[in-house]
Structures are given as structure tokens and as C-alpha cells.
Amino acid sequence: MKKLKRKHVEERLFIGLMIASMVIVLSSLALILGAVLVKGLPALNWAMVTQVPKGGYYLGKEGGILNAITGSLALAGGATVLSFIVSLGVVFYLHLFAKNTHVIEVVRLALDVLWGIPSIVFGAFGFTLMLWMGMRASLLGGIITLALLELPVMTRTMDEVMQMVPFELKEAAYALGSTRVETALRVLWRQTLPGLLTAVLLAFGRGIGDAASVLFTAGYTDRLPTSLLRPAASLPLAVFFQLGTPVPEVRQRAYAAALVLTVIILLISIGSRLLTQRFTRHVIR
Numbered sequence: 001m002k003k004l005k006r007k008h009v010e011e012r013l014f015i016g017l018m019i020a021s022m023v024i025v026l027s028s029l030a031l032i033l034g035a036v037l038v039k040g041l042p043a044l045n046w047a048m049v050t051q052v053p054k055g056g057y058y059l060g061k062e063g064g065i066l067n068a069i070t071g072s073l074a075l076a077g078g079a080t081v082l083s084f085i086v087s088l089g090v091v092f093y094l095h096l097f098a099k100n101t102h103v104i105e106v107v108r109l110a111l112d113v114l115w116g117i118p119s120i121v122f123g124a125f126g127f128t129l130m131l132w133m134g135m136r137a138s139l140l141g142g143i144i145t146l147a148l149l150e151l152p153v154m155t156r157t158m159d160e161v162m163q164m165v166p167f168e169l170k171e172a173a174y175a176l177g178s179t180r181v182e183t184a185l186r187v188l189w190r191q192t193l194p195g196l197l198t199a200v201l202l203a204f205g206r207g208i209g210d211a212a213s214v215l216f217t218a219g220y221t222d223r224l225p226t227s228l229l230r231p232a233a234s235l236p237l238a239v240f241f242q243l244g245t246p247v248p249e250v251r252q253r254a255y256a257a258a259l260v261l262t263v264i265i266l267l268i269s270i271g272s273r274l275l276t277q278r279f280t281r282h283v284i285r
Contacts, residue, residue, distance in 0.1 A: 036262060040255030048256060053222040058242065060249040065257050067224055068238035072261070074139060074225045075218055075234055076208035079146030080154075083203055086147075087155040088196075095162045095188070096170075096180045108159065114152035122149045123213040130217060139225050139232040142218025149213050150203035157202055161195030162188065201272045205265055211236035235261040 051064035090107070098104050126145030135141055165188060173183040189196075211234070219231030220241070235257055242254035 033262070036255055036259050039252060040257075040259035043249070043252040043256040044259060048253070049260060052224060057222075058245055058247070058250055060247045065235070065238050065253075065260065067222055068233040068235045068257065069260060069264075071139075071218070071221075071225050071232040072208050072235040072264075075142045075146055075214060075232060076204050078139075078143040079150055079207045080200060080204045082143065082147040083150040083154050084200060086151060087158055087199070090155050091158040091162050092184045092188070094159060095165075096184055108156070111152040111156045111159075115156060118212070119149055119210050120212040123216055126213065127216040136229075137217060137219030137231050138227075138229045139218060140228040142214040142232060142234075143228075145213045145217040146207045146210065149210060150207045153206055154199045154203040157199035158192070158196060161192045161199065164195070165191050197272050197275055201268060204268065208265065209236060209261065211240055235264075 047062070048064040049069065050066055051062070052067045053065070054061065054063035057063035094104050094107060122145055126141060126148065129144075130136070130141045169187060169191065170183055173187045178186070214234050215237065218234060220233050220237050221231040222233070223230075225232040238257045239254045239261070242250050242257065245251060
């Protein structure tokens with residue numbers, strides 16, 4: 001009887017801890033979104049998202065952050081595509097071609113270590129690489145650095161998704177005469193597509209919201225990105241630079257820029273969920 005009562009007490013304790021954790025997470029999200037909305041919404045207008053900074057913009061005059069919006073999309077989009085190509089090849093190799101389990105574990109350990117490295121280290125490495133190649137701060141340099149930043153996130157997420165595919169499914173494909181490449185493209189691809197979309201979303205979210213890795217590699221400019229070899233602005237750096245000014249109006253615009261960044265990530269998340277629901281019907285459970 002005492003043992004049963006103790007189990008009930010433990011169960012209620014852990015349920016209470018889970019509820020408290022959920023409340024902390026939701027409250028933190030609500031506070032962050034509330035602060036951004038309250039401080040940024042009054043400064044947000046149509047001109048801000050459709051114009052580039054004009055003379056004296058950082059002193060409170062006219063202009064907008066269109067350069068940072070397009071720059072962030074170009075940086076994160078290009079980096080995500082590049083990282084996706086590399087990540088897909090790595091996970092297909094690990095699950096279809098690699099035979100030595102020690103090699104697989106070493107690769108996974110290396111990816112886990114890379115995942116935990118601060119983004120400023122990736123930025124420093126990218127900057128050093130650019131100096132060695134004779135490159136200046138540019139959109140291409142930012143894309144390469146962000147791709148390195150996103151690579152461990154995307155690859156490890158894809159790897160975990162691939163591990164959820166039933167082994168019998170791959171064996172059945174081999175039994176029907178499929179090659180490893182055909183199994184990868186016709187079986188694993190379809191089965192893991194919802195999870196792959198999630199991996200892309202996670203990587204894109206980290207790339208578009210990072211400032212340290214593009215500070216010295218992509219640079220910053222008030223112009224729209226027109227060339228891979230020219231500097232490109234980004235929303236995180238726009239927020240950083242505007243918060244550092246002594247003009248109250250410009251600091252309020254920083255919160256508006258943060259709100260725009262939040263809305264972009266929210267729209268991508270909703271789109272990803274819709275696509276995931278659409279392709280889930282092909283998944284064998």
C-alpha cells in the first residue's frame with residue numbers, strides 16, 4: 001500500500017514538473033514575442049519593408065530595411081541549398097554505403113562537435129578562409145560560412161530521420177533488385193521527406209537568425225544584393241547596428257526589424273508544416 005502511494009506521489013510530482021516546464025517555455029515565448037510586438041509594431045510600416053536605407057536612415061530619417069530582408073533570404077537560402085546537397089550525400093552514404101561502424105560513429109561525433117561550436121568560431125574560420133583565397137566580404141563568403149554553420153544541424157537531423165526507416169523496407173527493396181542508389185532515391189527519399197523538410201527548416205532558421213558568422217564574411221551594405229562578390233546586409237546585423245545607435249527612433253526600428261525576422265521564420269514554419277502533412281501519406285508507419 002505504501003509502495004503504491006509513493007508511486008502516485010512520484011507520478012504527480014513529475015506531472016507537475018512537466019507542466020511547470022511547459023509553462024516556462026510558453027511564458028518565455030510569449031514574453032519575447034510580446035516585447036518585440038509592443039516595441040516594434042509602432043515603427044513598422046510599408047515603407048520600411050519596401051525601401052532601402054536612405055541618407056541619414058541611422059539618424060532617424062527616411063528609408064527601410066529591404067536590403068537586409070533580401071540579403072538575409074539570399075544568405076540563408078543559398079547556404080541551406082548548399083548544405084542540403086552535402087548533407088543528403090553524407091546521410092545516404094552513412095545509411096547505404098558505409099560498412100565500418102567505427103567510421104559512422106566518428107562522423108556522427110564530428111558532426112555533434114561541430115553542432116556545439118559557437119557561430120563566431122565559424123565566422124572566424126570563414127574570414128580566415130576568405131583571406132587565404134583573396135576574397136573580400138561578400139554574399140558568397142557569407143553563404144559558404146553559413147553553409148558550414150548549418151551543415152551539422154541539417155546532417156544530424158537527417159541522420160536521425162533516416163534511422164527511423166524500417167530496416168525491412170530497405171531489405172525488401174534490395175530483394176526486388178533495386179540498387180543502393182535506387183533505394184536511396186525511390187525508398188528512403190519518399191519515406192523521410194517530412195523529416196528532411198524539418199531538417200531544412202531547422203538549418204534555415206539557424207542560418208537566417210545568425211549574426212556572428214556573417215559579420216566579417218558577408219559584411220553589410222545599404223544596397224540590395226546584386227552580385228555574389230559584393231557585400232550583403234542581413235536582418236540580425238540590421239537589428240544589431242540599429243540597437244547600437246543613440247537615436248530612440250532608430251532603436252525602435254530595430255525591434256521592427258526583429259519583428260520582420262520573426263514573421264519570416266513563422267511563415268516558413270507554417271509552410272513547412274503544410275508540406276509535411278502533404279507528404280506524410282507516403283510514409284509507412
